[in-house]
Amino acid sequence: MTQLILEQALNGLQFGLMLFLLAAGLTLVFGIMDCINLAHGSLYMVGAYFVAAATQAADSFWIGLAVGVAGAALVGLLLEVSLFRRLYRRDHLSQVLATFALILIANEAVRAIWGPAAIMLNPPEALAGPVEFSLLGDAFFYPAYRLVIIAVGLTVAALLYLLVAKSRVGMWVRAGAANREMTEALGVNVRALFTAVFVFGAALCALAGGLLGPLLAVQVGMGESVLILAFVVIIIGGIGSIRGALVGSLVVGTVDTLGRALLPTLLRATLPADAAATLGPALASILIYLLMAGILFFKPQGLFPARA
């Protein structure tokens, strides 16, 4: 039991950190430019495909990851310059429609280029096996690759925190999220800043997509399910807040993973077997949405609202 809980807790942490990579870019796009981007999940999908294709071409996961992330950043740059710039001043409805159209285009383009079947991406061979720990005298195994993901996630989160909280650019970003007009009036080029944020967000998406590629299948539509989770994270954390995105990701990742793993067992202990069998998976799959509804009921602006 301890083994199960610890393993699932680590899985939850790993999932939460990957969600953070997605949510960080998304929350800044929402926060600074008040622009809703449904196609953020498509950047994640495109990034994962780039990484998979580059890995196959270069025969090295790490080179593939670097090339894929760079490629997705380039796609992000093109999108920002050609499309999103025109959308910032428009109403939310136009943004929803335009980014919805982008999803249709991205999904179909990927299907046309790589085919409808899922692509398998293998982790680097050195990391394929499990790592053994000694825990209170018990042996505990955990996949090495997942540990690397956790390490990368923690590193990126720490760097992002330093960048946003301590650097001058980060100060501009926070100021832009809190009050765009005032920041512009003080002489910050919010437009250029936003291009940078958008491109950076696209790169983080691709990083998450590439890292998760060996764990999940790289397939058409993979962006949509994860996009909704990133939305939940942002709603819980508060739009425009990096700190909120981090807390929200970890909460959502852990609650979702632990809920799926433990809830059926817990219910079986308290309810009749057949009731637990039907209720368990259903309740586990909607747990984070109930959590979100609960948080919003008391804090409609999320836990850490960027705009006071």
Place this chain on the structure above:
Amino acid sequence: MAFYRPPAWQKPVALAALAAACALPFVLEAIDQAFYIGFATRLLIFALAATSLNLVLGFGGMVSLGHAAFFGIGAYVAAICQQAGINEALLVFPAAMAVAGLFALAVGAVSLRTRGVYFIMITLAFAQMVYYLFISARAWGGDDGLPLAGRMTLAGFSLAGDNSLFFASLAALTATMLLFGRLAQARFGRTLQAIRENETRMEALGYPVFRYRLAAFALGGAVAGLAGALLANLTGLASPNLLQWMQSGTLLVMVIIGGVGSLWGGVVGAALLLGLEEVLAGLTEHWHIVLGLLLLGVVLFAPRGIATLFGRRDG
């Protein structure tokens, strides 16, 4: 955007459209294209669903990206009722409306506390919650959906024939259009549109803004539930795909290209989009790309055509 007022041409055009729709099945049969009656029924049902979203979005000014939840719930209520042995549409359709409407009431009660981007995302998240709930519910078919054994009966008459379901859908759409047309000019609709235009002022005037919005949201959900129950009868399946958020997006696209806040927006949009799909799918396998590019074109080059009403408040 001004208050809704029926244009002078509306009555004759509406009557002509209704007459044409009534004649359609017989014309199609006469020219040996009865296959298209099913397509026409689908179009009517999606027009109904899009019209219900237009009440929420166009008249109420609430950008809901979770309308498919109510649509899908209606379909599932129909299938579940039939599984329980209730096969009479006069019981099942109101039940579908009631369940979808009550669920919309609950979702609205939480979501309407938020504004702007939050509202869009929270309605989306709730719809997704319903989607996962039905996917994991094995008693209701899980991933595969819940099939119907056959079509239902309406007041004792079987809906099994293509014509009978077509006319049932047409009647539902006509009744809804009449109701919404009256509602838009009634005190309720006026207040709703005034809230869309200036929420703060209506609040200051003492109108219960939240309750008006919630009522419109729930009514929209109930009508979407009716559309879902009709669709389940047409396709013979309550599928989780109906609940998926891409479906919400599709309904939203229909309303936007048809005309936000115009009574006929949902009907026109559904006809345009489904017609376009039918034509494009015949031309190329990758018709989604073409559709996406067309939508982008609408957003970028016909901005006045869509949503002038939201421009002021949302930036």
